[in-house]
Amino acid sequence: MTPYLIFVLKRFGQFLLVVFLGVTITFFVTHLTPIDPVEESIGAITQMGQSDPNAIELMRQSLRELYGMQGSIWQQYLHFWLRLATGDLGPSLSAFPTPVSTIILRSLPWTIGLMTVSTLITFVLGNAIGALAGYYRKDMVLKAVSLVFIAMLPIPYYILAFVLLIVFGFIWPVLPINGGYEMNANLDLSFALVTDILKHSILPALSLILVGAGSWLIGMRALVSNIITDDYVVFAELGGVPKGKILRSYIARNAMVPQFTGLAMSLGAIFNGTVITEIVFGYPGIGNLLIEAVHAGDYSLVLGLSALSIVGVAAAVFIIDVLSPLIDPRIKVE
Amino acid sequence: MQKWKRFAFGFVLATLGLTGLATAEDYTSLPRKETLIVENPEGTIKNPGWFNIWVNGGGGVSTGLQQLTMDTLWYIDPEQGLGGAAWDNSLAADKPQYNADFTEMTVKLRKGLYWSDGVEFTADDVVYTVKTQMDHPGMVWSAAFSVQVASVEATDPQTVVFKLKKPNSRFHAIFTVRWNGAWIMPKHVFEKVEDPLRYDFANPVSLGAYKLKAYDPQGKWYTWEKRDDWQRTSLARFGEPAPKYVTYTDPGPPDKRTIAQLEHNLDIIHDNTPEGMFTLKEKSKTIDTWFPGFPFAHPDPTLPAVIFNTQEAPFDNADVRWALALLIDIKAVDMASYRGAATLSALGVPPTAATMKDYQAPMQDWLKDFEIDTGKSKIKPYDPTVGQQIADILRKQPKFKDQIPTDPEAISGAFGYGWWKPNPKAAGELLEKAGFKKSGGKWLTPDGQPFKIRMTVEGDTRSVFTRAGTLIAQQWAAFGIDAKAVPAAKLWQTALQPGDFQVAIAWSVETWGGDPDLSFFLDSWHSQFVAKKGDVQPPRNWQRWSNPELDKIIESIRGISADDPKGMELGKDYLKLVAKEMPTIPLMSYNVFTSMDTTYWTGYPTIKDPYTDPVPNWANSRLMMVKLKPAQPK
Numbered sequence: 005m006t007p008y009l010i011f012v013l014k015r016f017g018q019f020l021l022v023v024f025l026g027v028t029i030t031f032f033v034t035h036l037t038p039i040d041p042v043e044e045s046i047g048a049i050t051q052m053g054q055s056d057p058n059a060i061e062l063m064r065q066s067l068r069e070l071y072g073m074q075g076s077i078w079q080q081y082l083h084f085w086l087r088l089a090t091g092d093l094g095p096s097l098s099a100f101p102t103p104v105s106t107i108i109l110r111s112l113p114w115t116i117g118l119m120t121v122s123t124l125i126t127f128v129l130g131n132a133i134g135a136l137a138g139y140y141r142k143d144m145v146l147k148a149v150s151l152v153f154i155a156m157l158p159i160p161y162y163i164l165a166f167v168l169l170i171v172f173g174f175i176w177p178v179l180p181i182n183g184g185y186e187m188n189a190n191l192d193l194s195f196a197l198v199t200d201i202l203k204h205s206i207l208p209a210l211s212l213i214l215v216g217a218g219s220w221l222i223g224m225r226a227l228v229s230n231i232i233t234d235d236y237v238v239f240a241e242l243g244g245v246p247k248g249k250i251l252r253s254y255i256a257r258n259a260m261v262p263q264f265t266g267l268a269m270s271l272g273a274i275f276n277g278t279v280i281t282e283i284v285f286g287y288p289g290i291g292n293l294l295i296e297a298v299h300a301g302d303y304s305l306v307l308g309l310s311a312l313s314i315v316g317v318a319a320a321v322f323i324i325d326v327l328s329p330l331i332d333p334r335i336k337v338e
Numbered sequence: 339m340q341k342w343k344r345f346a347f348g349f350v351l352a353t354l355g356l357t358g359l360a361t362a363e364d365y366t367s368l369p370r371k372e373t374l375i376v377e378n379p380e381g382t383i384k385n386p387g388w389f390n391i392w393v394n395g396g397g398g399v400s401t402g403l404q405q406l407t408m409d410t411l412w413y414i415d416p417e418q419g420l421g422g423a424a425w426d427n428s429l430a431a432d433k434p435q436y437n438a439d440f441t442e443m444t445v446k447l448r449k450g451l452y453w454s455d456g457v458e459f460t461a462d463d464v465v466y467t468v469k470t471q472m473d474h475p476g477m478v479w480s481a482a483f484s485v486q487v488a489s490v491e492a493t494d495p496q497t498v499v500f501k502l503k504k505p506n507s508r509f510h511a512i513f514t515v516r517w518n519g520a521w522i523m524p525k526h527v528f529e530k531v532e533d534p535l536r537y538d539f540a541n542p543v544s545l546g547a548y549k550l551k552a553y554d555p556q557g558k559w560y561t562w563e564k565r566d567d568w569q570r571t572s573l574a575r576f577g578e579p580a581p582k583y584v585t586y587t588d589p590g591p592p593d594k595r596t597i598a599q600l601e602h603n604l605d606i607i608h609d610n611t612p613e614g615m616f617t618l619k620e621k622s623k624t625i626d627t628w629f630p631g632f633p634f635a636h637p638d639p640t641l642p643a644v645i646f647n648t649q650e651a652p653f654d655n656a657d658v659r660w661a662l663a664l665l666i667d668i669k670a671v672d673m674a675s676y677r678g679a680a681t682l683s684a685l686g687v688p689p690t691a692a693t694m695k696d697y698q699a700p701m702q703d704w705l706k707d708f709e710i711d712t713g714k715s716k717i718k719p720y721d722p723t724v725g726q727q728i729a730d731i732l733r734k735q736p737k738f739k740d741q742i743p744t745d746p747e748a749i750s751g752a753f754g755y756g757w758w759k760p761n762p763k764a765a766g767e768l769l770e771k772a773g774f775k776k777s778g779g780k781w782l783t784p785d786g787q788p789f790k791i792r793m794t795v796e797g798d799t800r801s802v803f804t805r806a807g808t809l810i811a812q813q814w815a816a817f818g819i820d821a822k823a824v825p826a827a828k829l830w831q832t833a834l835q836p837g838d839f840q841v842a843i844a845w846s847v848e849t850w851g852g853d854p855d856l857s858f859f860l861d862s863w864h865s866q867f868v869a870k871k872g873d874v875q876p877p878r879n880w881q882r883w884s885n886p887e888l889d890k891i892i893e894s895i896r897g898i899s900a901d902d903p904k905g906m907e908l909g910k911d912y913l914k915l916v917a918k919e920m921p922t923i924p925l926m927s928y929n930v931f932t933s934m935d936t937t938y939w940t941g942y943p944t945i946k947d948p949y950t951d952p953v954p955n956w957a958n959s960r961l962m963m964v965k966l967k968p969a970q971p972k
Contacts, residue, residue, distance in 0.1 A: 043831045043874075045394050049478060050877045054512075055859065057867040057876030059481040066475035070535075099385035100395050101536045107384060110556075182590050184556065286590070288382070288556055296384060299828075 012326050019322040026314035030307055031084060035077055039301030041097035042067045071097050084307070093308040098300035104308035108290065112312075114184055115289030119278065122209040122216070123270050129213065130220025131263055135256045137221070138228025139247075150221060157218035162280035165211035169284060172207055180204045182286040208285045212278060220263065227259035268324045269317070365552070365561045365585045371970050373561075374581035374939055374963075376402075376954045377595060377608040382588045383557030389550070390539035391521055392471065394478045397538075399518070400955035401553075401560040402586045407454075407544035408521040408957065409572055411445060411464075411513040415958045416639045416851025416951040417691060417943065420576050420965070424692065424852025428572045429459065429522060429545075431496070434510040436899065441505050445513075447496040452570040454544040457526050461492035466525035468500075474535050479520040482512050507899050508857050515957045516639075516850055516858070547573045547963065548584060559587040579963035581939070586954075599625070602937040606954045610931040612677045612802070618933050620737070626934040626942045628952055629752050631741030632732055633679030636952055637927030639851030641688040642803055644793075644810060644923035645834070645842045648883040649871045652772060652783060653840065659920040660710060661768035662791075662841075664719060665817050666810055668757040669728055672926065675806035678732045680926040682724060682754030686916040687856070687909075688849055689754055689927050691948055696854040696906060697913060698755055705756065708917060712764045713771030719764070722756035725749050751945070754926065762817060781818045790820040794833050794842040797825035806925065807843035834880040837871065846880045846922060851951070855900045856909045864892045883921035888912065941967045 045067050046060060054060065068074050072083060072094065087094055093104035133153065137146040156164070173181035180186065185200045231237060232255060240250050282291035290309055297305035329336065365373065380400050388397030391404060411430040413419075419426055427433065429451065435444040451459040468490045471480040486509060488501045502509055512520050523534075524543045531537040542550055548562035562584045568574055589595045589604050592614040598604035600622055610618070615634050618625050628636040644662070646653040653659060672680050683689040684705060687697050705720040729749045733742045743749050766776065773784030781789040791814060795807035807823050814821035826833045826842075833839040848859050862877060865884035869875040875882055891912050898904055916922070932952045934942040943952045943962065950961040 038832045039828055040831065043835060047830055049394055054479070054482055055862040055877045056482060056485060057862055059485045060876045062475075062485055063481035066481060070476040096385070098395055099388065099397065100393065102385045102388060102396065102538075182594070183558070293384070301831075 008329065011329070015322055015325045019318050022318045022321075023311075023314055026318070027088075027307070027311050028081075030310040030314070031081055032077075034303045034306045034310075035080070037298075037301065039299075041071060041301040041303060042073060044098065044301050045100075071095075071100070088311070093311070094304045096297075096302055096305045098297065098302040098305065104304050107293065107305060108308055108312065111288055111290045111293045114287060115278070115282070115291065118205055118208055118287065118289060119212075120271070121205070122212040123267070125209070126213045126216035127220055127263070127267050127270070130217035131224045131256075131260070133217070134221040134224025135228050135251060135259065138225040139232060139251050139255060141229075150225070153214075153218040153221050155218075156214055157222070159215055161211050161215045161278070162284060164215055165208070165281050165284040168207050168211050179207050181207060184288045204285075204287075208278070208281045208287050211281055211284075220266075223266070224259060224263060227262065228255055231255050231258055265324050265328070268320050271320060365559055365583070365587075368561065368583050368585075369972070371938060371968055371972055372582040374584045374605050374966065375603065376584065376586050376606045377589055377604060378402075378560070378586040379608040379955050380588075386553055386555060386557035386560075387540055388538050389542040390534070390537055392477050392479070392523060393535055394476075398557070398560070400586065402548070402562045402584055403542070403560075404518055404521070404957045405546075405954070405960050406548035406562045406584060406963075407542055407546040407550070409451075409545040410515055410519045410521050411447075412510060413515040413519075413958050414850045414853050415949075415961070416516065416956065417948040418950075419852055419958075420949050420961050424850070428515075429464075430513075433901075436507065439505050440507040440509075440899075441502050443500045443502070443509050445498045445500075447498065448572065449496060450570060451545070451572060452567065453524050453526070454549045454565055454567075456567075457524070457543075459522070459545060460495040461498045462495070463522050463525045464498045465490050465492045466529065467520065467523040470523060470528060470534055471520075476535060479512065482520070486512075505896075507896060508855075508861070510900075511858065517956050519957070545571065546960065547571045547579045551583065557588075559585055561585045573960060573964060576961065576964040580941075580966040580968060581963060584963070599933060599935050602935055605935050605937075605939055606942075606952070607933045608930070608954055610933060612679050612931060615679070615931040615933060616677075616737075619741070622935070624936045626936055626940075626944055628932065628943075629945050631743060631752075632729075632738055633676065633681065633752055633929060634933075635676075635679055635929035635931045637681045637688065637690055638930050638951070638953065639688045639690050639693075639849045640845050640928040641683060641686065641847040642806070642843065642845050642925050642928055643686075643847070644807075644925065645844055645846060645881050646883075646921060647837055647839055647841070648881050648921055649837060650840055652774075652789075655772050656919050657713075657768045657772040658774075659923070661765040661772070662814060663758055663920055663923045664761040664765040664768070665814055666758070666923065667760045667813060668724060668925070669731065670813070671806050671809050672728060673731070674809040675802045676926070676929060678728055679931075680754075680929050681752060682728075682757050682926045683924045684720065684755070684757045684917070685913045686847055686922065686924050687913060688847065688851070690849070690851045691751070691945070692852045692854065693849065694751060697909065699750075701910060701913060702755055704914065705917075710764075710768075710918075712767035714767045715764070717761060717764050719758045719761065720756055721759040724757040725753035725755055728753045765817065776818060779818050780820070788820050791822075792840050793821060793823045794826045794829060794839045795823050796829045796844075797827065799827075803843045810843070835874050837869070837873075837875055837882060842880070843925075844880065845928065846878045847924075848878070853900075854906045854909060855895075856905075856912060857895050857900065860892055860895065860912060863888060865889050881921045883919075885915065885919060887915055891915070936969055938969055939966045940969050941965045 042064060046064055049063060095101040096104050096107050099107060133149055137150045140146055169181050172179040180203055184204050237250060237254050240254055279291035279294060282289045283295060294309050378400050380398050383398035385397045389403060390396055391399060409429050411428060413426040413428050415424045418424060429447055431446040431448045447461055453459060468483050468487060471477045472483045474480055486502055486506060488503045490500050492498055527543050528534050547565055547568040549565050551561045551563040553560040564579055564582050568579060589598045592611045595607045595610060596614045596617055599607055599618060627634040646659055648654050668682060672678055681689045685698060685701060687693050689698055702722060706722055708720055709716045709718055726749055729742050733739050743752055769781060775782050783789050793807045793811040795804040797804055811821040811823040829844060833842055834844060849856060850858050859878050863879045867876050868879060868882050868884045891908050895905060895908050930953045934952060943950045949965060950958050
């Protein structure tokens with residue numbers, strides 16, 4: 005077995021361990037919360053006018069069985085893994101008996117769409133400005149632009165979301181502030197609908213981009229600042245190679261290697277959703293779904309969403325790890 | 339097309355493909371003059387394609403599903419009802435017929451009613467509904483049927499006979515809609531289904547006057563269309579439903595609801611904030627509200643109250659409970675919570691129009707004469723002028739002065755009759771009677787500890803009552819009690835059901851509203867259902883209060899039929915008992931700030947024509963459909 009294959013297998017083992025521990029912790033945390041999905045359902049049934057205590061107790065027992073919540077927490081834990089091993093996330097408890105996977109699949113594309121686009125824009129914007137600012141260190145415009153992004157970095161993204169909502173929703177109401185598309189929209193696929201969806205994504209995306217770009221900018225600027233003193237860059241400058249070419253071909257390409265690692269991790273974390281942004285803007289993604297599930301004590305849905313997030317991040321790290329030795333010659337597998 | 343546009347279009351198309359965003363006819367393309375647009379308070383439905391209402395939690399209920407397409411044997415309206423009575427024989431041709439010992443109920447059904455797919459409704463549907471639910475634990479009414487029904491059979495196509503496991507003079511309540519009820523299932527659809535618990539009932543077959551037309555695959559709206567054969571439904575007895583289409587939408591938070599109604603894009607707002615309602619009344623000339631002036635809102639048949647955990651000392655002592663009641667300045671609480679827009683109740687029954695007539699008005703003399711013994715003196719705690727005082731306060735506000743009624747009867751109807759006078763001296767005497775002492779301006783319990791009260795409130799999910807609870811805690815604190823309001827997420831599940839609270843602001847009394855029979859909530863207050871300390875309390879006796887006298891009243895009510903006039907006398911006995919014992923401190927009605935725009939439709943229910951509850955998620959709001967009239971020519 006080659007050293008690289010052994011390395012990959014070790015990393016895969018770590019990946020499985022991380023997923024196992026992450027899902028296990030999530031399982032126990034959700035089951036230890038004081039909110040009980042059976043009592044949630046009983047509450048809903050009571051609201052419908054049923055109050056016969058004998059019937060309520062019988063209903064409680066039936067629902068516990070139906071929701072797979074009978075037995076000790078360890079039995080439930082084992083049952084959960086057995087089900088998960090077959091790819092079954094089980095039924096949602098707050099939308100019983102619709103499968104968790106069906107509900108997640110309805111919301112997931114919204115989050116993927118929003119997060120992918122905003123992550124890529126953030127990445128390109130932050131790195132481009134960072135590279136320019138690192139290379140043209142005396143340029144006042146670049147200094148000012150960098151300062152703006154860096155100043156925004158410590159602002160929590162949800163605060164910025166509220167600011168955007170107030171500015172563009174109330175003071176200067178030019179952009180939609182709620183939902184993924186206009187409620188009355190005609191849902192026939194059309195350019196109008198696409199434009200409408202894009203318009204609805206502008207403010208949530210902006211709240212992520214404006215805050216996120218600063219960290220890429222700082223990282224890239226630091227990397228470029230280090231590289232410009234390297235001999236091959238100095239020789240290129242002395243040799244009269246155009247500055248633009250030096251920046252593109254000599255500096256940026258080398259500096260981008262660690263940045264792409266970060267990008268892969270960010271894309272892996274897309275499955276975390278952006279809970280607060282989605283709540284602020286009423287965006288129909290998995291962040292909103294997660295909060296609803298937590299409020300309803302819907303263990304199955306919370307576990308499904310968490311498992312997705314854990315697998316997403318762990319898989320991204322695993323892929324980066326196994327690809328790094330192949331891409332970056334500085335990394336050697338012993 | 340430019341490159342970037344092509345890219346954007348392609349990307350979004352790919353995303354849409356993943357979302358399963360199906361084509362749904364936009365409801366705004368429907369003729370507005372023929373469409374009623376209503377708020378669905380359930381918000382956006384997480385599982386929009388689920389219409390099997392017999393499985394709990396599966397999907398939306400107030401999307402129009404229960405209001406427009408479902409039907410069952412009887413309805414009791416929270417208000418007056420159509421045809422002059424709150425009671426309505428809907429699928430049933432008559433009232434339930436019980437045998438002498440209430441172990442058998444016979445139902446005669448109407449002839450000539452049809453499901454929307456043309457199949458006739460018969461007794462077999464009723465029998466199937468009961469048996470199917472009994473056979474499938476977990477369906478919404480399965481437990482209720484299993485506990486009570488020994489057998490059910492159709493003796494002919496229009497007759498169903500239930501044999502009960504034990505006497506129950508209120509068995510019909512399960513088939514009687516107040517907000518909801520045991521809806522009848524279409525046998526011909528469900529009998530072909532492998533598992534009724536896992537069937538989504540897509541394209542629902544309707545027994546009501548409307549059928550599904552379209553819905554948003556993301557769950558934001560549902561549109562229902564009047565059936566061509568609406569004459570073959572139970573609602574047709576009252577006339578033709580006017581709106582051809584009815585859409586239930588999620589218009590968003592209160593500010594968006596308010597704006598939508600100001601722009602005439604939302605005919606009925608289910609509920610608003612008091613401030614949102616005041617804005618609408620100020621800025622719109624086309625808004626109808628339940629009361630034409632203050633307090634505007636509809637008093638639901640639910641009674642918010644200060645609920646004591648009577649299994650916890652010192653709240654197991656009626657003197658302590660009464661002392662705390664006498665420290666409340668209800669006018670301040672009313673202004674802080676509802677900004678004055680509430681209907682007060684000193685009695686343990688919600689002040690709906692019907693209970694005002696049946697209980698509140700007839701018991702005014704008793705209340706005026708009612709005495710409590712503080713140990714040092716006897717006082718008459720009732721102040722019959724509180725409603726009038728609140729009206730006077732509000733009249734001083736220039737914004738509202740013209741909207742406050744002046745007729746004493748109208749004032750009582752809108753603001754309530756009276757409430758308890760704040761009486762700190764008597765409260766102190768009652769506490770001393772219970773063994774408390776005051777030291778250094780602070781009250782100490784009989785064992786010398788500081789008297790601490792934690793008032794559990796729901797927080798921002800029910801801000802009106804959080805404001806009320808916080809103010810009440812402040813009033814107690816001003817008297818020298820270490821009282822604070824503490825928020826609890828999921829108040830019912832985390833505090834009331836497990837009994838993990840001292841005092842809370844919530845409700846444990848709900849009535850039919852339009853009918854004086856109090857068994858709707860009272861039966862569950864019997865001591866047989868009070869959980870041990872530490873165990874989960876079944877609904878609705880969250881105060882966990884038991885009293886032999888109360889048990890006798892409940893047992894007497896169980897032994898008579900629902901429409902026996904003796905029931906109202908027993909109801910008054912209950913009200914006198916809880917006034918003496920004060921297991922909860924009744925505050926006011928649960929006011930729902932429903933507003934109705936008259937730009938496209940008129941004939942909404944109001945206090946002047948109280949034919950039904952205007953709050954549109956209640957199933958009996960179907961009555962509105964036959965009373966509405968288009969305001970504009972087609």
